[in-house]
Amino acid sequence: MTTAPAEAAKGALARYEAVIGIEIHCQLKTASKMFCGCSTDIDGAAPNSHTCPVCLGLPGTLPTINKSAVEWVIAAGFAIEAQTPPATRWDRKNYFYPDIPKGYQISQYQLPLAANGRLTFDTSAGPVTVRIRRAHLEEDTGRLIHQEMAGRRASLIDFNRSGMPLMEIVTEPDIRTAEQARRYAEELRLLMRTIGASDAEMENGQMRVEANVSIRPIGREAFGTRVEVKNMNSMKAVERAIGFEIERQAELIDGGDKVRMETRGWDEPSQSTYHMRPKEEENDYRYFPEPDLPPLMTTPEWLAEIATRIPELPSVRRARYTGEFGLSSYDANVLVNDASATALFEGALAVGAGVSPKLLANWVTGEYLRLAKGDAGGGSVDPVELAALARLVADGAISGTNAKEVLAEHYASAAPVASIVEARGFRQISDSGALGKAINDALAANPAAVADYRAGKAAAVGFLVGQVMKATRGQANAAMVQTALRERLEAAE
Amino acid sequence: MADPTRLHAYEMATLLRSGEASSRQLTEAHLAVAEKQNRALNAWLAIDREAALAQADVADMRIAEARRSGADALARLHPLCGVPVGLKDLVSVKGGQATAGSKILEGYRAPFDATVTARLREAGAVIMGKTNMDEFAMGSSTEHSAYGPTANPWNLGRVPGGSSGGSAAAVAAYHAPVCIGTDTGGSIRQPGSMCGVVGMKPTYGRVSRYGIVAFASSLDQIGPFGRDARDAAALLHAVSGRDERDATSAPVPVPAELLDLPSSDDEAAAYLKGLRIALPKEYFVAGMDPGVAARIHEAVATMEQAGAIVEEVSLPHTEYGLAAYYIIAPAEASSNLARFDGVRFGLNDRTSGEFIADYLRTRGAGFGPEVKRRVMLGTYALSAGYYDAYYLKAQKVRTLIKSDFDAVWAAGFDAICAPTSPVTAFPLGAKLQDPVAMYLVDACTLPLNLAGLPGMSIPAGLADGLPVGLQVIGAPWSELSMLRLARAYEGITARAPWRALEPAELELTDDPTTPSPIERMERLTATSAGAGDQSKRT
């Protein structure tokens, strides 16, 4: 296959319609695991150091529910406008694999904590709404590590991840393009981060995206054979893998072949999907209600209490930014899609300082994000200091150019804006008396430029402004200098 | 002091408090008998002399300290402080074995205490060891133990019942005054009945299941064996109550009165006056031993004479209980036993170099035939396409059975009385080749597990020299009333001649030449090929 997948997908989509459903697993942000007291702080921990008899599945152990994990799923359900059942329960999903210690996974089958939701997001072709079938709670498995040991191929198991709380969110097959798939995943990630349910970092597996992809000739209703795509470790990979898969299926069908039901993995280096395993028939997981856990009632009082903890959601926030503050929808998106940008913007707004939201938004979407995403990332901006800086610029107390330098230094050192301005001598000279001397000196020292101006070369004033700025080491208010110079040059004629 | 092994736990408590006996003395005496007779009975899979004596010494220190602190401190000690107990070998004890009667758990050491164990330690009880059982509690005779069957002290050629047969035999043979058992379909009550001791299955949720190797999670309950109601009540008191680690354990208070059952027989008997007892006609089934039916009717008549009001009732869905049970219990078991995969503990066979093949080999070698049978039954019942027809329908039957009982309580009855087992102890090997015949032995006990109700078996005399158990069934959380009823029945039968009898073949067990139960079983099954009655004593 030689065509670039993204381009090729567009080609295939002229003849076929893609039908895509997405399953996302998000690791929930709780202090302890789903069914035991083990800490969830397992990043970088020694293998099997975060385990106990319960998450190792030892004989006689029993699960107990982590209430905060349940609350995160209920909150997520509210955020995707889903229904919460009056009572929920857990089911056992039975299958054998060495990384699942009990021989079954405790999940939710018949009564998910959230059902029939939806999510709307922007794409390059306008807003799209995807229906979400369900979101439920389950426990994670351990991790198998295959390696050579004493000359033998060995499989080692790390159970640190066993029993970590996961939320699985499943869409209806409503997605039609690779871009929509990526945007859906991005918007869901933003939603999880906004409500605080998950950090949803794809790189370390806190968020795992799987797609079911099939294609059908445009106009046909029946679904094609679907292929499950896994191992997409970034948002970019989601878009590319699905785009690739659409094109691969189109080529198969065009060539008179059939699409096989299978699970395929995304291979980043070759930018293609590869066969992982066949999927001839559905596994029989022999689901049945988990007898070790009584059903859980979701009382209206409890639900109401959870609802009060949900912050402003991204869609509402975007509408507020464009409606109330008159921001462009592009700026509103940039602000809302980055949690630190949102926090900085909201924080600076709250300080007030009489600076317009639009001006603050410019600082955040422009300079702040440039710094945060640049090589020198890792610093931070105090909203109070940003408000102060914006105020200084608005008042003409420092120049825009100098202000950028101040922000960069504050970002790196966290020093207060006022002391940076002071130390660097950035405060603008706006006093006409002090400026008058510098202007006089410049006019006296550069008669040629004065002559040029008078001869009709208006640009010569720029040179003279530069001389004044140089003499004042940039502290002069450039606009004032220019006005004053013009006045003097024209008055003396 | 008379033979300490003949004492009841509450009698030991008195001697320990007065200083007339030490826990070390009591423990030594029980260990000695258990060790000597275990060859003939095979009631114990492990006797931990060292650990038991260490616990006894700690108990003696606790008692001595309480004695120094005064009467209040002594009164605050649990009656089981310093008293030896045995645990069925599916109760986790930190650092100790928990085979659940299976080869697949050979070598496994539990790294934690079950809640029951922790509560016994808190009470100061002395854990002597672990008792024999049917593999994973699946069985009614203890013959399905991977470590050989247990013999019945009343007749060494007969089964002790099961699955908690080791605990029942140990209590009957005076190896320990009390033992812990578990009951999923009758596994405490039925061996209690066959060994002539008191055994109680509490209300589902009364005792925490944390640390108990699971058979069927929605049916399993942990309960006490004792030689009388007061001892059983004391053990129940020690282990009961809500446990944060078992979400199905109920936040129902444990009545302190469990420790105050009347000591006077006459006072106890007064409880029967005006008590309304229901007699379910469906529990007097065809195929029942006439001797059993006779003893139960006599027991009920005796209670009537003492002032109880007895009426026949109907529990119309009883006949569906067995079928529903043999869907639900194996279904849950098939899932509960999936963790025995050879990956983390116990037996493993890793010779194939491939996960699934190793898994199959490990389980093929580690599980016995009855366990395999039930895992297959349960897996089938939960399979796609069969779930609704089997599992879901069985759950509906379960609801109907529960409503049968609810109607009895709604009609104002205080308790239901019935036979525990339709038969007395049968010969070793007699039903081993006929699973359905074995399952039928539990027909009168398993409906309670389906309904979550408490039930107990109390000795009600002998039929052909073998114990018969009277089953008392109560409303949820009515264990105290049931034990008062049991204590009252003890009171009115205190002078009955059978009360004075000891297990008939106990003396034989002291003889080192007495065959072990497995030898007896082999001999019996070899000669039974047409012999008919194997009940003749050796």
Ligand SMILES: [Zn+2]
């Ligand atoms: Zn754990």
